[in-house]
Amino acid sequence: MSWDGSSFPEFNADCTSLLARYLSRQMYDRLKDKTTKNGYKFLQAINSGVINQDSQIGVYAGDAESYDLFSPLLDLVIEDYHGFSKDDRHRSDFDLSRLSISNPDPDGEFIVSTRIRVGRNVADIPLGAAMNSSQRCSVETLVANSVRDLKGELAGTYYPLKGMDDGVQRQLIKDHFLFKDGDRFLAAAGLNRHWPEGRGIFHNQEKTFLVWVNEEDQLRIISMQQGGDIQAVFERLLTGVHAIAETVPYLYDRRLGYLTSCPSNLGTAMRASVHIRLPKLALDLPAFNLVAEEHHLQIRGVHGEHSSSEDGVFDISNTRRLGITEIDCVQELYQGVVALINKEKQIS
Ligand code: ADP
Ligand code: CIR
Missing domain, CATH: 1.10.135.10 (ATP:guanido phosphotransferase, N-terminal domain)
Structure with missing residues (x-):
């Protein structure tokens, strides 16, 4: 078209x-x-x-x-x-004492991995679709300098996309650590201009804490690990988000929260997800969709948005991100995953 x-x-x-x-x-x-x-x-x-x-x-x-x-x-x-109206106002809440969750799958029967990410952009710079080349490079420098200071478990290395070995890049994408290139939705929005300039990925040694630079948003801050320990993933994410905020001023709006390229990511800009094996529900999509809708969950394929499921493994995440707090997003994922696992167990 x-x-x-x-x-x-x-x-x-x-x-x-x-x-x-x-x-x-x-x-x-x-x-x-x-x-x-x-x-x-x-x-x-x-x-x-x-x-x-x-x-x-x-x-x-x-x-x-x-x-x-x-x-x-x-x-x-x-x-x-x-579900956020013109008169609503977003509110952030990172207070872990208000979170009430446990591992929904302690025996590791269903959940393959857990990932929580937030999108962030830099205050006083246009978003990716409108930024020029020098603004994009200055964002890269700002973020690369910031992540260099991360300590302990979060310490790691920034790898620019430009010059990255093709095989390394392919493997990082396949293993769910790196964004794909050539996304047609982003391309048509002008978000892939001057690719791969200014783009890159930071990760710690274990690849449990990552920062994508200048993809759909200027920063995607990500915490992930195998299994279903949602709380550990969330705590690591918060440590990283707060540490980076010491040197990177995040773009924040009093009404809409953290501003992002796509309106679906506003507010918390948080997507908390599990890769979960649900082979029985995979054969009963009406029942699957019903539980997902009741719990405000989105179902994606295993290679991310616009991909399909493989071997009965789905990417399940919170749909809503604006008008609910960070704690609500995680709580919502937890409750939905518990409901999905219960439903899967009920099907004979
Ligand atoms: P986002 O908008 O959150 O960045 P995408 O749908 O583009 O999401 O997915 C980005 C990458 O993260 C993909 O490779 C996807 O498979 C991976 N991913 C998402 N959730 C998980 C998870 N729970 N465990 C492992 N990888 C995940
Ligand atoms: C679409 O409209 O389907 C794409 N532009 C992506 C929408 C979801 N946004 C996002 O998180 N990338």
Whole structure:
């Protein structure tokens, strides 16, 4: 699909993206000529969802101002995705004493691995879709310098993508540690410009703490390990997020929380997930989807968003990230995983 932006985009009858749902002709006419002070145009913001009609969301912000200037569309997308209205206000909470969880699978029967990530961007710099090459490189330098100071278990090395051996890169992607390249959703949003410049990955020796630099968001801070010890993964993540905040000023909005490229990631910008083996539920998708919906969980394939499941292993994570706290996200994942395991056990 190609689109030159000169007229209202046509959406296929089977297109279910939030962009297609909320972009009326009237709204398009009202927003089509709007451009933020960083030069990010409304037409750029919707390009990915127009080109990729299988998008779930289909719209990307280029800077903090996008959330204001394009709010007639973005507020509807945000409310639909997160259940967060124009009058709501996001609140962060990292207080571990309010978390009440345990390992939902102590015998290691179901959960293969646990991963929790947050997206972060740097204050006073445009987001990835609107940043220029020198801004991208200065973000890389800022983050690479910051992670160099990490101590103890978190200490590790930053590896720029430019010059990385192909085999090493492929293996890191296959093992779920590194982002893929060439993602068509990001490409159409302008998030892959000048690839691989300014992109890279930091990880500690055990690959349990990682930071992706300049992919969809400027930072993706990740904690992961084998098995289902969600609390250990969360605690390690918080240590890293707070340590990096000492030298990297995160972009934060009083209403929308941590600002991210995709509106689905706003607020906590947190996705807490397990890779979980559920072979019986895999054969009863209506029952699987019902439990997932009841617990606000998203089901992804084992190689990430837009991939499919392999060997009955699914990526299960919290759908909502805005208007609930970091503690709620983790608590929500835990409760949903307990419910899924119980359901799997009930099926004979
Ligand atoms: P995100 O938006 O969280 O970065 P993606 O769906 O793009 O998510 O996934 C990024 C990578 O993280 C993929 O390789 C995916 O398989 C991996 N991943 C996600 N959750 C887990 C998990 N619980 N255990 C291991 N790898 C995971
Ligand atoms: C889509 O709309 O399907 C893609 N642009 C991705 C949406 C989800 N956002 C994200 O976390 N990457």
